[in-house]
Amino acid sequence: MAVATLVSTRWLSVGSSDLADSAAAGRAAALAATGGKTAKLLIAFASHGHAPQALLDAIAEVTHNAPLIGCTTAGEIAASGPSDNGVVIVALGGAGFSVRSASAVAAEGQLRDASAAVAGCARGLEGEFKALLLLSDGLGGDQEEVIRGAYSVVGASIPLVGGCAGDDLRMKETVQFHDRQVLHGAVVGAAISSDSPIGIGVRHGWQRVGGAMLVTSSSGNHVYALDDMPALDIYLDKLGVQGAARTDPAAFTQFAITHPLGISRRSGEQVRFIGGANFDDRSLSCIANVPQGGLAWFMEGDENSVLEATDAACTDAIAALGGHKPIGFVAFDCIARRGVLGTAGIAKEVERIGAHADGAPVAGFYTYGEIARTHGTTGFHNQTLVVLALS
């Protein structure tokens, strides 16, 4: 199905498909998104279950090799609601948009260099309103380096937005797309310039559980000790974890997505998604850096708090449009929020986003981490909803 908004010089439309055959799904979603028009950019979110090359080849074929960035997900979002095993494609075009895209594989974990290389596509891009959309491998190291690398090139001049690719919670391998290329461990990006405002909103909906603890031992994304006790043990005990999650890695991850770690930042707190645990050395593995010596606390969310955050993120994004009507939303929604909301809840959430969009198309995916830098220098988030609103 397809929903499209047409404004004089810009258009954005979304197509999706739940066909099992990758080529067929890609072809269907792309045709639905473009409606035969020439797109300046395609943003594709696909289930990890699809055959990526067949998918990309089919999309390229029907869109006459329109520029494309995209990634695999932990679930796709379209106006029709959330889905798994599907393909969602955002297409944007029109004279009011200028777009350049790029990709770079982070050799030996050099995420910063890869991100800086990708951000180079924003150089010389004319236009009053800009955003740099970044999609990265959420399993590939400290994602704050993606922000640092891009910021080192574009500085404060361009907001950063995007998310980390997923693999349906297998936590093994994600895939990034650039045109017809199937990439692993890469950063892909598109610098978008518009003659109308671009808005970004970011919110989480988590509440603290218990008091703050000192991170007494950590290295990079691994937390070894909190208050001088093994991090995993204190996590299991304080949150009263029972059953399989105490011993089974898959069950633990399922539990942990709704029970993240909060760390202290100037803004109050940042949320860190706990992707797994090491049952031998009793450590926790997060998606981004948890600094040793800082304060941390456990968090949890419920449907209400998460949905309130959804509203707030959309409101913030629309407010940034300065009264201009949105022509489409792209949502980067943390997989953990999906865990809290459940199947019925996420349907409700997508509905709410659609309501804020006021008829404009909505697309997005469930992420392993979100990117939103509109002020300051930091911009990597966990457990949040990031909404990109184009007008």
Added chain:
Amino acid sequence: MTTQTVGGWATEQLAEFLGAVSSSTGRRSAVNVAIQRAAEAIDAEVAAVVTSGTVEAAVGFGDSVVPEAALVDAANGRTSSVDVPGAGVCVAVAAPLDDVGSTSTLVLARSGGAFTPEERILLRAMARTLGLTLRTMNRTREEMRAALHDTLTGFANRALFVDRLLHALTAAERHGTNVAVLYLDLDRFKVVNDSLGHAAGDEVLIAVARRIKGAIRDLDTPARLGGDEFAILVEDVPSVSAATVVADRILHSLKSPFLVWGKEFQIAASVGIAISDGTTQKPADLIRDADLAMYRAKADGQGGYAVFERSMRAQLVERLDLEENLRSADQRREFRVHYQPIVRADGGLKGFEALVRWQHPVLGLLAPAQFLQVAEEAGLIAEIGWTVLDQACRDMAGWVSGGRRPLDLNVNFAASQIAQADCTERVMGTLERTGLAPERLIIELTETVLMQDSEAVVARLTQLHARGVRFAVDDFGLGYSSLRYLLRFPIDVIKIPKPFIDRLATGGRDAVIASAIVQFAQSLGIPTVAEGIERQAELDVLHDLGCPAFQGFLFARPMTAGAVSALVGNASKQSEPVALPVGADVVARSDALASPSFL
């Protein structure tokens, strides 16, 4: 947000900041990490370090132009806002790094409103943390530099020189080129050090280093290997003559006098040159070869250079053999003491100067010139000196016992003997043990020893003098310094050296100078002994000048203890003063003149 919360937040941020900055490996990386982390901690769009009026590093402008003037103004407190593309006008704050040696400031700018007092405190703390980290890095770098460089001259030290040489040899072998090592040793540097002290010596070394630097190419590596020894690594040397050109240039640069503490010094150097032969060579071998060539240059006459030849290695082996034998010579009782008579003006025997000989097991009887330099370099000279003193005192005690007419015993002392803390005790102990009266002993010291001018040496000499021991200045007038020591030290005898005596009978200017030296010594009221008299004409002049005592081949060559026993025993039987007939039984042969009065 309460103040308490902010405080806790700030403390954590600082801990994180410190962790990130202190794990950096250099200034550049530390500064980059610091501005990144500072901006993130305070949620600022811009962070920069401004150093000495320029922006050292900045984050927030991407790869577009950094507004340097605005950031410098913000660092100096002249403005509190910076226009940041994409973020608009941002509030700016600055905090000094307090890193010694530069005036660096951390500047942050943010669009999100004014900075709170807590944030300003955090910013200051981060700036100080960065400053402290940079200072520590600087110190570490200086320590590393110090570990590889000579602190006095700034030249490479031996370790760095060897490393550079190793790389140069490897590259030369690969490219089919050659490298040269020039080994340079200053001539007579010890005189400066001994007469003016080590501080003046250091001044000279610094000046020499400057001239060497001026005489070589930038890509050549100069090093100070220790003391007054320098080495220069010259890469890509096409021929031997190219290396000798460099040596010439260096020697020429050292020719003009050095002005140290208002005094002019003429300092020459000897240079040894060794050139790689294109085969696999070790740095140590090339340095050793250049060192050997340097010794040849020195032996050939100071102020020149010599190129290494294989035969020099054989000479080195000989020298090492000699040194090895010398070390056990005392144990094997191979040192012999010979005695050269000192004669009064009336022809009577005044005494003897003890002179050492070495009865080498293979080479036979060796004169001092054949082994004393090796002994000095091997640090054996003091012990040989003590052996001679002991033997000579024992001999003399025998000769003067039984109420015979007393004779003087002149014994040469090395600088290292006088420098020993127990020198006084050893001299007195020897006299006591051998039964020789202290009044009979005259210790001969060179001007170089006396120019040490140290309180300890003055005290030692004064103590011995108070107990009756007398002192003579050997080689008077050959030194380079003042005659102050004549006032400071208890000098009883001045020995006028052979070079002056040689000129006495020649007439002309040299003779006048020689006469003046003799008269000067006389006028100080200190008795003189004229050394090295070989000709009657010289003796005649000295007689006319009123010189009271003589020594030289004209009277007698050094003789064995047995010969002395016979001589004084004979005189004793006659109950007459020992007299040596002038010219009797003496043939002045040039090949027998090698008995310098040092020992």
